[in-house]
Structures are given as structure tokens and as C-alpha cells.
């Protein structure tokens with residue numbers, strides 16, 4: 555099966571923040587990266603996107619990805635995007651086509667940009683300046699920019715963090731739909747465990763730069779994982795749509811019920 559494979563990936567800024575990370579992400583599926591603040595999720599996406607030079611391998615269809623493969627195939631939306639240029643929404647979304655475009659904007663580039671804006675519901679903002687938009691509107695623009703590229707691999711870092719409830723659902727539904735219909739590899743960083751259960755086909759939980767566990771979200775997102783990784787007592791309510799009810803944050807330095815993690819639990 556064609557897939558994106560991360561094999562033994564490690565990365566250090568001053569200190570090592572990713573240690574020997576391995577997992578697979580498949581086309582037509584959403585892989586969700588979970589983990590507490592500072593666990594290394596954004597760094598991992600940046601390594602996959604080729605923005606940071608790391609140890610280990612990222613392969614697609616068994617072949618190590620080089621710079622050109624990444625430029626061609628990956629649509630990446632970082633957690634924060636600062637843009638100072640006085641660009642309109644349409645111009646910003648069109649920038650997603652930059653690798654396909656020659657000096658002239660072709661009809662197909664405009665069609666791809668409009669389709670992408672339509673998918674995220676921002677066609678009415680096309681002529682507005684990006685600097686004049688709200689945080690949530692801007693987030694939608696950058697998702698549209700990544701979609702306009704028509705990527706084979708879509709990397710979205712906390713894509714719903716600034717969105718209202720309706721837009722959170724709309725974006726996640728839309729991402730699921732294009733992931734399935736266009737058979738792309740989608741990797742999302744999320745903090746919302748409920749959405750991870752609902753929209754993730756697979757989940758990778760990072761803790762302190764290591765893979766704590768990975769697999770089917772319904773098996774991985776357990777009360778024990780939430781306690782050990784997030785330091786939160788929670789109830790996982792099973793049902794047609796399982797959800798997580800956080801109850802109490804627990805100080806992991808205390809030895810309440812042996813909370814200090816010595817050997818992480820690994821789920822294949």
C-alpha cells in the first residue's frame with residue numbers, strides 16, 4: 555500500500571525534542587497527532603514538511619522524500635502564519651499554486667483557488683485583504699491555500715484552533731471528504747480528543763518527544779492514556795460517538811496512585 559512512513563525520526567534544537575519517531579500514515583485516512591503542549595507535534599510536522607533537517611527517514615511509497623517531492627506533494631499549514639504583505643484572500647490562496655504556476659496565472663490556477671475557497675466557505679472574502687480578517691477567517695484562508703495546491707499529502711497543524719464550533723465541524727468534515735475522495739494522506743495535529751476519536755482513522759500520541767502509543771483512536775484514547783500523558787483524570791464515554799469528559803487535572807509530580815511515568819505504555 556502506498557503510504558507515508560516516518561522511520562526513526564529524531565530532531566534537536568538545543569536539546570533533543572523528537573526521539574526515534576516511527577509511524578505510518580495511509581492515503582484516504584486521517585492520522586491525528588495528539589500530545590500535550592511541548593510534546594513535539596509541530597516540530598514533527600515541520601520535519602515531515604522538510605522545514606527542519608532531522609535524523610531518520612520520511613518515505614512516500616517506499617522512496618525517501620527529497621526536497622522536490624515535498625515541494626510538489628505536500629500542502630502544509632503551520633500553527634501560526636504571519637503575513638505582512640498587502641495581499642487579498644484570492645492572491646493568498648493563489649500562492650498555494652506557486653509550484654504549478656508559470657509567470658502567468660492560468661485559468662486552471664484560478665479554478666483551483668476558487669474551488670479551495672468554496673470548500674472552506676470563504677469565497678465571499680476573495681477581495682478582502684488578509685490583514686483585515688479575523689483569526690478564524692485567516693485560518694480558513696491558509697487551509698484553502700494548502701488545498702489549492704491539490705496536494706497528495708496534507709499536513710495541518712491545529713487547523714481548528716481559532717474556529718467557532720460550526721466551522722470546526724465544517725473544516726473537519728471537509729478534510730475527511732477530500733482525504734477520502736482524493737485519496738490523500740492527511741496528518742492533523744489536534745488538541746481536541748473528542749474530534750480525534752471522531753475524525754481520526756489513526757492516532758499517534760506523542761509524549762516528551764516520543765511515541766507513547768499509536769493505533770485506532772477508540773483503542774488509544776483511554777482514561778489511562780489521558781491520565782499518564784495529559785495528567786488529567788477523565789471519563790471516556792463510549793457509544794455511537796465516544797467522547798471524553800475531563801474531570802480533574804492531576805499533579806504528575808505527586809505520587810498519587812503512582813502517576814509518575816516510568817515505562818510508557820505502547821500500543822502497536
Ligand SMILES: Nc1ncnc2c1ncn2[C@@H]1O[C@H](COP(=O)(O)OP(=O)(O)OP(=O)(O)O)[C@@H](O)[C@H]1O
Nearest residue numbers: 567568571589590591592593594595596597598633
Ligand atoms: N525554534 C525553537 N527553538 C528551540 N526550541 C524550540 C523551538 N521550537 C520549539 N521548541 C521546543 O521544542 C519542544 C517541542 O515544541 P513543539 O512546538 O514541537 O511542541 P507542540 O507539541 O507542537 O506544542 P503545542 O501543543 O504547545 O503547540 C518544546 O519544548 C519547545 O519549547
